[in-house]
Amino acid sequence: DTAVSQTPKYLVTQMGNDKSIKCEQNLGHDTMYWYKQDSKKFLKIMFSYNNKELIINETVPNRFSPKSPDKAHLNLHINSLELGDSAVYFCASSRTGPGNTIYFGEGSWLTVV
Amino acid sequence: GESVGLHLPTLSVQEGDNSIINCAYSNSASDYFIWYKQESGKGPQFIIDIRSNMDKRQGQRVTVLLNKTVKHLSLQIAATQPGDSAVYFCAENSGYSTLTFGKGTMLLVSP
Numbered sequence: 001d002t003a004v005s006q007t008p009k010y011l012v013t014q015m016g017n018d019k020s021i022k023c024e025q026n027l028g029h030d031t032m033y034w035y036k037q038d039s040k041k042f043l044k045i046m047f048s049y050n051n052k053e054l055i056i057n058e059t060v061p062n063r064f065s066p067k068s069p070d071k072a073h074l075n076l077h078i079n080s081l082e083l084g085d086s087a088v089y090f091c092a093s094s095r096t097g098p099g100n101t102i103y104f105g106e107g108s109w110l111t112v113v
Numbered sequence: 114g115e116s117v118g119l120h121l122p123t124l125s126v127q128e129g130d131n132s133i134i135n136c137a138y139s140n141s142a143s144d145y146f147i148w149y150k151q152e153s154g155k156g157p158q159f160i161i162d163i164r165s166n167m168d169k170r171q172g173q174r175v176t177v178l179l180n181k182t183v184k185h186l187s188l189q190i191a192a193t194q195p196g197d198s199a200v201y202f203c204a205e206n207s208g209y210s211t212l213t214f215g216k217g218t219m220l221l222v223s224p
Contacts, residue, residue, distance in 0.1 A: 004156075033211070041200055043157070043214040056211060090156050098206045099145045099164065104156035 003027050004105035006091045012111045013081055021076045021108045023091030031055075032074035033092040033102065034066060043090070049074050050096055081112045125221045132190040134218045136203035139184060145206035148177060148188045151217070152199045160188070160201075190220075198222045 006023040013019050025032060034046040048056035052068040063079045074093075078085060091105040126132050138146070144165040149157035161172045163179050163186075170177050176189040186203050200219050204212040 041151075041217045043202065043217075045211050045213075048211055092156075101147065101159050101162065102212055103159065104149075106156045107154075 004091055004093055004103050006089075006105040006108050008108060009106065010109045010111075012113060015081055015083060015112055017081050018077070018079045019081060019110070020078070021089055021091075021110075023074050023076070023105060025072055025091075025093040025103070027093055027103060029093035029095055029103075030071045031094050031096045031100075032068065032071070033094075034074065034076050035090040035092060035104070037088040037090060037107070039087070046089075047074075047076075078110075083112050086110055086112045122216070123219045123221065125223065126193050128193060128195060128222055128224050130193050132188075132193045132197070132220055132222075134188045134190075134201050134203075134220065136186040136188075136215050137184060138186060138203070138205050138215075140205060140207065140213075141181075141184065143205040143207065146177070146179060146186050147204045147206075147212065148175075148186075149202045149204060149214075150197075150199045151202065157202060193220075193222050195222045195224055 004025045031050045033048050035043050037043045045058050046060045047066045049068045051071050065077045068074045088107045090107050092102045094100045094102040147162040148160045150160050151157045161175050161177050163170045163177045168179050174191045178187045200217045202217050203215045207213040
């Protein structure tokens with residue numbers, strides 16, 4: 001009965017590689033997000049999609065490309081990985097509009113070596 | 114830009130004590146606030162929320178207080194248990210559906 005699920009949970013990869021993180025939600029929400037949490041636990045929005053349309057892109061390098069094949073999925077593809085990309089990436093979803101609770105996945109721990 | 118911040122990075126309490134976690138926000142236009150709990154190795158989990166037309170809201174063992182005059186938000190946990198040990202974040206609705214998170218406070222509960 002997982003609400004927001006993302007894979008993989010752990011990913012260790014070398015600099016320069018391309019990797020993807022997948023996310024699926026079964027809550028029937030039509031807005032999905034990617035958040036990044038750094039080593040100091042600071043959570044910052046990266047992208048927001050509503051019904052497969054990009055709503056928010058918060059000054060994220062264009063090496064990061066989200067893809068939403070349908071409103072239940074929002075995948076994150078990262079090209080040419082850099083050391084500074086090491087972080088925990090959280091997928092989340094909510095109903096559309098302000099004041100709706102955002103539900104988070106369990107996170108994907110990315111380590112770039 | 115405007116941001117949400119926390120006063121205390123770590124709060125240590127004894128089991129059974131009441132805990133109070135504080136948060137200051139600077140965006141006076143924010144109208145919705147949420148507290149999240151993040152346990153080690155997990156994603157943030159919704160605890161309780163409050164809208165700007167309220168100053169207090171109670172849940173099970175938790176109470177959120179909102180003081181719009183001084184732009185202050187607090188989370189009170191009654192009879193704190195070891196299972197409450199986690200990092201707690203306040204967040205404000207910053208437009209459309211997104212949230213701006215504060216820096217987080219770690220709550221450590223000792224038996």
